[in-house]
Amino acid sequence: MTGPATDDRTAPSRLPDERAVAGSRFWALPQARHWLVVGALLCAAVIALGLTVQLVPGDTSAELGVDQSLSRHHGAVLTAVAMGINMVFGPLVGLMLIGIVALYLWLVRRDLVKAVAFGLVACTGWVASEAFKLLIARQRPDPKLLFDPLAPETGSNSFPSGHVSFAVALAFALYFLARGSRWSKVAAVAGAAMALIVAWSRLYVGVHYPTDVAASFLAASAAVVLLGGLWNRFAPGIVERLPAASFLPSHRP
Template sequence: MFSRLRTAASSSPAALLRLLLGILLPLLIVGFIGEDVLEHPRFTFESPLLLALHAHSTPLIDQLSLLLATVGGVAVIAPLSALIALGLWFYRRQAALFFVAAVLGAALLNGLMKLAFHRPRPALWPRLVTEGGASFPSGHSMYSAAFVVALILLVWRTRWRWPALVLGLAFTLAVGGSRLVLGVHYPTDVLAGWLTGTAWVLGSYNLLRPFSALKGGREPQAVSPNLP
């Protein structure tokens, strides 16, 4: 697997940048956070930050956060991802397989990480939602990041890449922020979710190469000359 990552990364400067900044650096940061989580200390800034957010929250912000909790969760992202994967299957099966591996793989990885770290959720005020399971990393943040990054990679060759990038980034940030407003995650849970989801999708992209040609391994120039 690592040899395939090195081969993919050596094929273009963009692929090398994905490997270094999109995969290795995020995983190093998550590893640093995860080490402290396993040792059970609390980052000193987290509780004061959550309390400050709660103090400045409004009923409108609370309602938007509850909406994002639904839209950014498995109940919406899973069926939407299934529809997208089905549509991709009739267009380019390799892209469909990449999308499934990216989104479903991120969900499975999140479940494994929650079992491994088993971090309790914050309990700083009476919450508007009841969430089960462990806190680290944030599932909503990880699902939304994986979903958005996978879509951005799929449309990067088209004129939709910048709208997808801007709207997708805004959506992912909003979903992660809503988890803090609702008090169901620590900031490092959300950060780890974003970074792990992004690294997983970029790693899947480098390994599966969803837009490589069937013969010769070259990108189809007719489809796009601007592969990220």
């Protein structure tokens, strides 16, 4: 004798939720308590610094002296390091690096949400720097005034540095990935060192003033703070609306 038929519509599912299998539970970003105020204050600090260096007589000439001094003391090894940083932290290679890490998080770690969050955090530095560049419109150091211009650039896009802003945002993104693990302190120290080295390289190459690289730390931090608050506020609802299959690198048969 056979038992009563089971209604597939009422029987509990034996299949695990694909979204849980994919590890795509919502990944919250660290958030400042008053993130909107903190972000606004950081943005205001960048603008104030930018207007100051534009309006204070003699400031640009004094800062140019730093670039000129570094330009007179170039060495083969340091030049190779600086020019390598110039390429790696530029938009083309930088986007490739972000894409590689994001694809690893999605395809290997099966976490699309974390992959998107990482990509957004890492890219905020560039977005912030471009916005402030348009607003401040500071001219780059004149390469003709440098003893050894390594990568001559001109234009009104000196403030802040896109390379340094990207390095700072990337440091935040990598630390967010490592937080809570035994690698968190290593990621924090390495990220800070990376950002400082990139800042030095932009002065060494002679394409930015000291205040340009200093403002980059503020600009990128402002962008990360604001993104953290916006992500935690709006991303959960977006994630809930997405079908579970969209979190997997490929559909199952």
